[in-house]
Amino acid sequence: MDFVEFLSAVFTVVVAIVSLLSNLLVLLCFIHSSEIRRQVPGVFTMNLSFCNILISVLNMPSTLFGIVKHQEPYGVCLCRTLSFLETFLTANSMLSMAALSIDRWIAVVFPFSYSSKMRFRDALVMVCYSWLYSFTFALIPLLFSWFDYSPIYASCTLQLSEESARIKFTVFTVVYHATSFMLSLLILCVTYLKVLKVARFHCKRIDIITMQTLFLLVDIHPSVKQRCLSEQKKRKQRATKKISIFIGSFILCFAPYVITRLTELLPFVEISRHWGIVSKCLTYSKAASDPFIYSLLRQQYKKVLVALANHLLKRDLYPSSGHSSSVDTENDYSLQRIN
Numbered sequence: 292m293d294f295v296e297f298l299s300a301v302f303t304v305v306v307a308i309v310s311l312l313s314n315l316l317v318l319l320c321f322i323h324s325s326e327i328r329r330q331v332p333g334v335f336t337m338n339l340s341f342c343n344i345l346i347s348v349l350n351m352p353s354t355l356f357g358i359v360k361h362q363e364p365y366g367v368c369l370c371r372t373l374s375f376l377e378t379f380l381t382a383n384s385m386l387s388m389a390a391l392s393i394d395r396w397i398a399v400v401f402p403f404s405y406s407s408k409m410r411f412r413d414a415l416v417m418v419c420y421s422w423l424y425s426f427t428f429a430l431i432p433l434l435f436s437w438f439d440y441s442p443i444y445a446s447c448t449l450q451l452s453e454e455s456a457r458i459k460f461t462v463f464t465v466v467y468h469a470t471s472f473m474l475s476l477l478i479l480c481v482t483y484l485k486v487l488k489v490a491r492f493h494c495k496r497i498d499i500i501t502m503q504t505l506f507l508l509v510d511i512h513p514s515v516k517q518r519c520l521s522e523q524k525k526r527k528q529r530a531t532k533k534i535s536i537f538i539g540s541f542i543l544c545f546a547p548y549v550i551t552r553l554t555e556l557l558p559f560v561e562i563s564r565h566w567g568i569v570s571k572c573l574t575y576s577k578a579a580s581d582p583f584i585y586s587l588l589r590q591q592y593k594k595v596l597v598a599l600a601n602h603l604l605k606r607d608l609y610p611s612s613g614h615s616s617s618v619d620t621e622n623d624y625s626l627q628r629i630n
Contacts, residue, residue: 292359295565300358302572306579307351313582314340314347320586320595327591332394334414336586338421339387342380343578350377350446351575357445358568364440370447374438377448379429381574382471384581386421388541389478390414391585396482399489428467435459443567449552461556472549479541483534490530536584544577 292300317340320327327333353373356364363370397409432438432449437460439450451460548570555562586592 292361296358296568299568299572300355303351303355303358303575306572306575307347307355310343310347310351310575310579310582313579313587314343316596317582317586317592318344319599320592323599324591324595327595331409331411331414332391334411334418335387335390335394338418339384339391339581339585342384342387343581345376346380346384346575346578349373350380354444354446354571354575357440357442357447361442361445362440364447370440371433371438373447374449375429375433377446378432378467379425382425382428382467383421384578385471385475385545386424387418388581388585389475390417390421392479392482392537393417396486399486424470428471431463437463441567443555443562443564444571445564445568446571457558464552464556468549468553472545476538476541479538483537487530487534540577540580540584544573544580548574
């Protein structure tokens with residue numbers, strides 16, 4: 292194992308631990324907060340966290356084994372099972388991110404009709420479609436025996452078994468990535484750019500009101516004026532920064548691997564093992580970053596985590612007091628739409 296493989300192995304271990312713990316925290320918040328459970332985005336968030344946990348527990352350790360041992364992990368049957376799960380879970384997580392972007396677009400652009408446009412029934416239909424789509428595209432290569440260990444990626448994944456089936460394999464790979472990665476990216480870009488447009492419009496209105504107030508208050512202290520102008524600038528940058536994180540993290544983590552898988556379909560192209568492993572590790576990093584991007588850094592989840600921590604400390608300090616506290620949070624959904 293050379294230096295690049297060693298760094299990849301360490302990175303995989305760190306990502307697996309962070310992904311598992313952070314996604315479990317998201318599930319814990321969902322269980323202990325009735326407000327989060329009542330909100331439609333919680334359905335998509337739970338589906339995304341469920342996929343990330345399975346990837347962390349099953350697929351990341353097998354890739355780590357392949358990096359360290361340079362061989363197929365656990366045998367043929369289990370390797371094919373892991374390949375099936377990888378295809379299923381990756382597609383499912385991508386569609387879950389697309390569903391979250393659609394939910395936020397409706398919440399921001401149509402705030403007064405959100406409850407009628409996005410109901411729990413609609414969310415469950417979208418999740419069911421995501422599962423059906425992912426299962427179908429994971430089942431096809433299983434039937435054609437296109438699941439195997441790939442030394443390039445050091446993991447169990449899509450792998451062409453016979454050269455005679457190259458055309459079918461190529462068509463499937465292109466369609467799979469086009470309807471998972473490319474479609475999800477298109478949805479993310481369209482919806483979040485519309486959200487950004489609305490956010491900038493509201494910032495502009497606030498800026499006009501602020502400037503009018505400053506002109507009226509001619510005797511206001513210069514430091515106060517400077518803070519107001521600085522806050523205007525921060526508001527403009529905040530919305531752009533958040534949208535950039537949503538779209539940028541998706542592209543950064545998934546695009547290198549998808550482009551590599553499409554490039555290797557050309558018979559004259561050879562992919563190096565180092566680049567294959569690095570691109571694979573980047574896809575795993577998305578499972579570790581998702582809980583922070585979509586959940587844990589939000590005000591509502593922070594309140595639940597703080598309440599849980601306080602509850603545990605009180606239980607340890609006063610084990611016989613019988614004190615119980617609710618960890619339900621306030622309805623902070625209006626803030627969640629903007630954040």
